[in-house]
Amino acid sequence: MRKSFYRYLLTFRDGQKDDPFVSFANHAYHDHGFPKSSSNYDEISRYLELNGDYLESMSIFDQIWERYMQEMSVVH
Numbered sequence: 001m002r003k004s005f006y007r008y009l010l011t012f013r014d015g016q017k018d019d020p021f022v023s024f025a026n027h028a029y030h031d032h033g034f035p036k037s038s039s040n041y042d043e044i045s046r047y048l049e050l051n052g053d054y055l056e057s058m059s060i061f062d063q064i065w066e067r068y069m070q071e072m073s074v075v076h
Helices: 005-012 020-030 041-051 058-075
Strands: none
Touching (some): 005 020, 005 058, 020 058, 041 058
């Protein structure tokens, strides 16, 4: 089974504080409404557009999503 995006995102937690991926991961960890079990781009993107005020830019999500997809394709 594919790892959820949230679980992948958490691998960036607690890194350098000025890294936007780390900031995203740390904030998502504290966001109790984040779609934790989802691997669906549209669902997560919609959620972040409405609730991700902690996300500096949606381009950060897009960049980390691209990495997620690349790593998941290597695993499967």
